[in-house]
Amino acid sequence: MRNIMLQPEAAQTESGNESNARTLPRIECVPRPGTPILGPSPIPHSPHLKSLELTRGCTHRCAFCSAHCPSGLAGGSAIYLYSNTAECLAAELRERSNRPWAVYVSPNADPFPPLLEVQSEACRTVEVLASHGIDALLMTRGYIRPSALQVLARHRERLRITIPLTTMDRGLAFAGAILRISSPARASNR
Ligand code: SF4
DSSP states (O other), X not given: OOOOOOOGGGGOOTTSOGGGGGGSOEEEEEOOOSSOOOBOOSSTXXXXXXXXXXXXXXXXXOTTOOTTSOTTSGGGOEEEEETTHHHHHHHHHHHOSSOOSEEEEOTTSOSSOSOHHHHHHHHHHHHHHHHTTXXXXXXXXXXXXXXXXXXXXXXXXXXXXEOOOOOOOHHHHHHHHHXXXXXXXXXXXX
């Protein structure tokens, strides 16, 4: 397994302002709590799709989401990163006879927050999956750092990336509908 080191541009945030980093929650690297680390599919009736959490808590703190408040830590002042995810995943895939065709990486928190450690672990995880011929599904509202993009580009045949757009702008929502993106109104009527 390659040891991915992202570059210093990683200090930049989505707004391009390093001072924003001061407002970020602190990050704590913790070992994974146990095995197996591949969880059930987040999509019903998709047994060949698995999920894999990278963190507990999400940096983005979207107002409508509770993911930034990990249990046991009021206010979400820290993000817990499972920093040995790639190694644990590689070991688990070696043991499994029935490998999934795809893994949804970090379905409950953004895999590309403005935190170097998390983006590095996301890239290392993608590399492990790709080396086993498994697709990685990623969804992000974040700024994917250029050095992370280089890693993702190497495995583009194995990636499906979703970028959610939340808007009440009718024009943008209409454009989203053309692109087969659900508007908030359509999504809430499901
Ligand atoms: S990016 Fe996603 S997981 Fe993170 S706070 Fe926003 S909605 Fe929740």
